[in-house]
Amino acid sequence: MSVSLTIALDAMGGDQAPAIVINGADLARRRFPDVKYLMFGNENQILPLIRPRKRLLDVTEIMHTDVLISNETKVSSALRRGRQSSMHLAIDAVRSGKAAGVVSAGNTGALMAMSKLALKTLPGIDRPAIAAIFPTLRGETVMLDLGANVECNAKNLVQFAIMGDVFARTVLGTVQPSCGLLNVGSEEMKGHAEIQQAAAHLRKISETINFHGFVEGDDIAAGSTDVIISDGFTGNIALKTTEGTARLIKGFLGEAFRSSLSARLGFLLAHRGLRKMRDRIDPRRYNGAMFLGLTGVAVKSHGGTDAFGFANAIGVAIDMVANGFNEKITLGLKNHGTIESEPSEAATN
Amino acid sequence: MSVSLTIALDAMGGDQAPAIVINGADLARRRFPDVKYLMFGNENQILPLIRPRKRLLDVTEIMHTDVLISNETKVSSALRRGRQSSMHLAIDAVRSGKAAGVVSAGNTGALMAMSKLALKTLPGIDRPAIAAIFPTLRGETVMLDLGANVECNAKNLVQFAIMGDVFARTVLGTVQPSCGLLNVGSEEMKGHAEIQQAAAHLRKISETINFHGFVEGDDIAAGSTDVIISDGFTGNIALKTTEGTARLIKGFLGEAFRSSLSARLGFLLAHRGLRKMRDRIDPRRYNGAMFLGLTGVAVKSHGGTDAFGFANAIGVAIDMVANGFNEKITLGLKNHGTIESEPSEAATN
Numbered sequence: 001m002s003v004s005l006t007i008a009l010d011a012m013g014g015d016q017a018p019a020i021v022i023n024g025a026d027l028a029r030r031r032f033p034d035v036k037y038l039m040f041g042n043e044n045q046i047l048p049l050i051r052p053r054k055r056l057l058d059v060t061e062i063m064h065t066d067v068l069i070s071n072e073t074k075v076s077s078a079l080r081r082g083r084q085s086s087m088h089l090a091i092d093a094v095r096s097g098k099a100a101g102v103v104s105a106g107n108t109g110a111l112m113a114m115s116k117l118a119l120k121t122l123p124g125i126d127r128p129a130i131a132a133i134f135p136t137l138r139g140e141t142v143m144l145d146l147g148a149n150v151e152c153n154a155k156n157l158v159q160f161a162i163m164g165d166v167f168a169r170t171v172l173g174t175v176q177p178s179c180g181l182l183n184v185g186s187e188e189m190k191g192h193a194e195i196q197q198a199a200a201h202l203r204k205i206s207e208t209i210n211f212h213g214f215v216e217g218d219d220i221a222a223g224s225t226d227v228i229i230s231d232g233f234t235g236n237i238a239l240k241t242t243e244g245t246a247r248l249i250k251g252f253l254g255e256a257f258r259s260s261l262s263a264r265l266g267f268l269l270a271h272r273g274l275r276k277m278r279d280r281i282d283p284r285r286y287n288g289a290m291f292l293g294l295t296g297v298a299v300k301s302h303g304g305t306d307a308f309g310f311a312n313a314i315g316v317a318i319d320m321v322a323n324g325f326n327e328k329i330t331l332g333l334k335n336h337g338t339i340e341s342e343p344s345e346a347a348t349n
Numbered sequence: 350m351s352v353s354l355t356i357a358l359d360a361m362g363g364d365q366a367p368a369i370v371i372n373g374a375d376l377a378r379r380r381f382p383d384v385k386y387l388m389f390g391n392e393n394q395i396l397p398l399i400r401p402r403k404r405l406l407d408v409t410e411i412m413h414t415d416v417l418i419s420n421e422t423k424v425s426s427a428l429r430r431g432r433q434s435s436m437h438l439a440i441d442a443v444r445s446g447k448a449a450g451v452v453s454a455g456n457t458g459a460l461m462a463m464s465k466l467a468l469k470t471l472p473g474i475d476r477p478a479i480a481a482i483f484p485t486l487r488g489e490t491v492m493l494d495l496g497a498n499v500e501c502n503a504k505n506l507v508q509f510a511i512m513g514d515v516f517a518r519t520v521l522g523t524v525q526p527s528c529g530l531l532n533v534g535s536e537e538m539k540g541h542a543e544i545q546q547a548a549a550h551l552r553k554i555s556e557t558i559n560f561h562g563f564v565e566g567d568d569i570a571a572g573s574t575d576v577i578i579s580d581g582f583t584g585n586i587a588l589k590t591t592e593g594t595a596r597l598i599k600g601f602l603g604e605a606f607r608s609s610l611s612a613r614l615g616f617l618l619a620h621r622g623l624r625k626m627r628d629r630i631d632p633r634r635y636n637g638a639m640f641l642g643l644t645g646v647a648v649k650s651h652g653g654t655d656a657f658g659f660a661n662a663i664g665v666a667i668d669m670v671a672n673g674f675n676e677k678i679t680l681g682l683k684n685h686g687t688i689e690s691e692p693s694e695a696a697t698n
Contacts, residue, residue, distance in 0.1 A: 137600055147533055150541060184496055184585040192499060192582070217589025221597035233541070234586050236533040237579075240566025241587045245594040248570035251486050252626045253602075259622035266619030273608035273615075277601045 004034040005321055007314060008090040008099035011041030012068040013106020014303050014310070018042070020105065022049045024301075024310025026056045031311070032318055035059065038093050040086040042066050065089055069110045071303065078110035079117065087111060091118045094296035101297030101317035103288075105310060111300055112148055112291060119294040122326065124333035127152075128293035129160050130232070130300070131167060132239065135281050136223025142167050143182075143220065143228040146289060147236035154197035157181065157229055159333075161202055163292045164227035165209050166332040170323040172226070180215030180225035182234060190214065194231070208335050217241075246281060288313030290320060292329070297321050353383040354670055356663060357439040357448035360390030361417040362455020363652050363659070367391070369454065371398045373650075373659025375405045380660070381667055384408065387442050389435040391415050414438055418459045420652065427459035428466065436460060440467045443645035450646030450666035452637075454659060460649055461497055461640060468643040471675065473682035476501075477642035478509050479581070479649070480516060481588065484630050485572025491516050492569060492577040493641060496585035503546035506530065506578055508682075510551055512641045513576035514558050515681040519672045521575070529564030529574035531583060539563065543580070557684055566590075595630060637662030639669060641678070646670050 009025060011018040018041050025037055036059045039046060043064040050057050067084040082088050087106050093099040095118045104111050112128070121128055131144035144160050145152065152160075161179050168177035181199055183191040191214065202211040212225045217238060220228055230238065257267040267274070279285065283302070287309035291298040297320045301313035320326075358374060360367040367390055374386055385408045388395060392413040399406050416434040418427045431437050436455050442448040444467045453460050461477070470477055480493035493509050494501065501509075510528050517526035530548055532540040540563065551560040561574045566587060569577055579587065606616040616623070628634065632651070636658035640647040646669045650662035669675075 135597070137597055150533060150539075182586060184499060184582055190499075217586040217591075218593030218596065220590055221593035230586075233533055234583055237531060237566040237583050237587055238590045241569055241590040242566075242594045244567030244570035245591045246598065247567065248484070248486055249595065249598050249630065252629055253623075256622035256626035257619060259625065263619040263622035266615040266617070266622075268615070269618065270606060270612040270615030273605035273612035274602075276608065277605035280601055281598065 005100040005318070006036040006038060006098065007317055008038045008040065008093040008102040009314075010087045010090040010102070010104035010106055010111075011039045011046055012086040013104040013111075014301065014305070015105075016306070017105065018046050019049060020305065020307050020310045022046065022053070022056070023307030024314060025060065026053050027307055027311035028314040028318075029056050029059060031315060035318060037061070038063055038090070038099050040065060040090045040093075041068070042086075063089060063093075069107050071107050073107055073110060075107075075109040075113045078107065079113055082110065082114065088114050088118070091115050091296075091298065094298070095119055100321040101299065103299045103301060103310075103313050103317050105301035105303050105305060105313070108147070108300055111298070115291055115294055115296075115298040119296040119298065121293050122295055122329055122333070124330070125159050125163070125293040127156050127159075128291050129156075129163065130235075130289050131164065131292050132289045133172070133286055134220055134242070135286065136221055138223030140172060141220065141223050141226055141228055142172065143230065143235060143238070144292060145230060145232040145235050146239050147232045148291070149232040151233070152194060152231035154194050154201060157194065157198035157231070158201050159293070161198075161209055161211070161227065161229045162332050163329055164229060166329045167290070167292065167325065168226045170325050170328050171319050174226045176210050177226035178210045178212045179227040179229065180212045180219060182220075182228055182230035182238070183214035183216065185214065185216065198229075243283065246283070284309035285312060288316035290316060295326065297326065354449040354667070355385040355387060355447065356666055357387045357389065357442040357451040358663075359436045359439040359451070359453035359455055359460075360388045360395055361435040362453040362460075363650065363654070364454075365655070366454065367395050368398060369654065369656050369659045371395065371402070371405070372656030373663060374409065375402050376656055376660035377663040377667075378405050378408060380664060384667060386410070387412055387439070387448050389414060389439045389442075390417070391435075412438060412442075418456050420456050422456055422459060424456075424458040424462045427456065428462055431459065431463065437463050437467070440464050440645075440647065443647070444468055449670040450648065452648045452650060452659075452662050452666050454650035454652050454654060454662070457496070457649055460647070464640055464643055464645075464647040468645040468647065470642050471644055471678055471682070473679070474508050474512070474642040476505050476508075477640050478505075478512065479584075479638050480513065480641050481638045482521070482635055483569055483591070484635065485570055487572030489521060490569065490572050490575055490577055491521065492579065492584060492587070494579060494581040494584050495588050495638060496581045497640070498581040500582070501543060501580035503543045503550060506543065506547035506580070507550050508642070510547075510558055510560070510576065510578045511681050512678055513578060515678045516639070516641065516674065517575045519674050519677050520668050523575045525559050526575035527559045527561040528576040528578065529561045529568060531569075531577055531579035531587070532563035532565065534563065534565065547578075592632065595632070633658035634661060637665035639665060644675065646675065
């Protein structure tokens with residue numbers, strides 16, 4: 001794919017950093033040979049790993065710093081003392097226009113707080129949201145917020161819906177994406193006041209957003225709508241519950257195939273089909289949570305992913321930049337210019 | 350199992366009612382031969398189905414009514430006009446002492462509202478909660494609330510923890526059950542004010558409740574704690590997300606095994622092990638959501654279950670009665686007598 005742009009990488013974030021970042025970038029390089037990288041981190045650790053990878057070295061500029069944000073660093077102290085950290089410098093490269101997007105597998109809270117501060121929210125967006133793509137029975141669904149905002153008012157939820165709609169159109173290529181609001185029941189009268197108000201507003205702007213109404217937890221995997229909107233608390237619980245359930249079934253499945261000689265043989269025979277299935281729900285394929293609503297592209301990789309997963313997170317950032325996601329969000333918001341003056345503003349938060 | 354008591358059944362609740370209720374009771378009868386049933390519903394529909402089942406007929410008294418609460422009935426109208434419904438009469442049999450517990454596969458909202466009104470909450474419990482047992486990598490975990498209370502204050506959450514603790518001890522037989530509070534992160538400072546206050550209180554009474562701290566969505570299936578506490582909104586989303594994810598993987602797995610001749614053969618060879626695995630996560634095995642915190646035992650069966658699932662819901666009700674769950678809750682609450690006067694009372698709701 002011929003895309004020519006620069007991505008900033010936080011080389012020091014993630015459980016296996018900087019190795020996964022370098023190996024991930026090298027994998028991404030094969031898919032996007034024209035992309036360049038600004039790699040922020042400790043040169044003494046990066047150089048020995050990158051030197052054998054001549055082609056990656058050719059497209060990478062290493063920006064040395066020995067400050068790093070760990071997973072244990074509190075957000076407040078990251079903001080106070082992290083200005084020279086690899087994470088902050090990588091974000092700052094996007095702010096200053098040296099890079100078109102940033103990818104980090106480090107501390108989520110710090111990455112979000114620093115990105116928000118450095119990149120600012122887009123005009124018309126009060127709060128950024130974390131979005132990710134879920135595999136479903138019908139294809140793929142994008143869901144947000146997955147944890148940036150523990151509490152959301154109706155206005156936030158409506159803004160998330162617009163961002164999700166634009167994301168599905170531009171990055172996933174869905175025509176007229178349908179949008180559902182996560183709730184405890186599909187009946188109209190159910191749920192919090194914030195959800196009720198958001199639903200009322202979304203029904204009003206149904207000419208521009210294809211609002212499907214309320215959806216429930218099982219609609220995520222069913223793929224009942226192309227976009228699912230939720231506050232960050234509920235979305236995070238749903239995301240992690242999905243991961244936990246998948247791991248449980250994988251564990252039980254492994255035991256089943258080890259339970260007898262005949263089961264082992266059965267596994268060998270069904271191996272190709274099973275591998276295809278595993279690939280379809282492989283969390284590494286869906287790695288890369290997007291911070292939507294900022295003036296720059298920022299993608300959070302899972303901290304425990306491998307090079308394949310990290311390469312996918314880089315791919316997500318490139319897709320967002322190449323598809324002009326942020327420009328289209330801004331346009332989309334203009335089409336829904338009424339949001340900010342709606343009564344939903346009065347929702348508690 | 351020799352348990353001698355009477356269970357009231359709402360014969361008209363559920364997608365396949367009254368057939369699943371009658372067939373379910375007949376299955377339960379084999380496990381609990383000494384249990385008697387009061388079966389409420391339309392005699393004209395019940396009699397033809399129960400007549401061929403002589404042994405069930407021997408232990409069942411049919412109480413005719415032609416009023417029924419459908420899934421579409423609004424809670425308010427169920428409360429106003431449903432006094433002669435099979436659901437309400439079954440609950441009332443528990444209130445009046447004619448039955449030790451009630452099981453219904455009907456409208457959840459109506460069942461909860463009617464049960465609350467007729468049976469009242471236990472002394473020391475402000476709100477009942479819906480609880481269910483989840484299969485986990487380490488065994489079984491009980492989680493509550495799964496939808497009775499969309500919003501909960503800290504006091505409610507602490508009361509849920511005590512009920513969950515007693516449930517795990519008495520019904521699941523867990524010694525010193527550990528208890529986790531569902532949150533978006535395990536760090537102490539995360540989450541809503543209500544959750545923070547509930548955690549502070551649970552830490553204070555850690556001599557009686559083995560409070561493990563915050564847990565995340567993936568801890569449910571991991572079985573990180575024996576009891577998981579949540580508000581009803583989040584709990585319901587987590588429950589349904591689990592169901593949806595399991596269905597997705599089951600769907601993909603089915604496709605994998607149908608993808609080639611060799612995969613089909615593999616399935617046949619591994620069939621026994623796979624069946625065991627399927628049984629371990631069979632939602633019918635975990636059917637029967639308990640309404641905890643009422644003066645009587647009330648169990649909600651999934652509306653779409655079959656006779657096997659309904660029999661399990663009956664088994665849950667019998668287990669709760671036979672293990673003296675409500676008496677032990679009352680005792681448990683006495684041991685934690687301080688809850689009601691705690692600052693957590695001031696939590697917004």
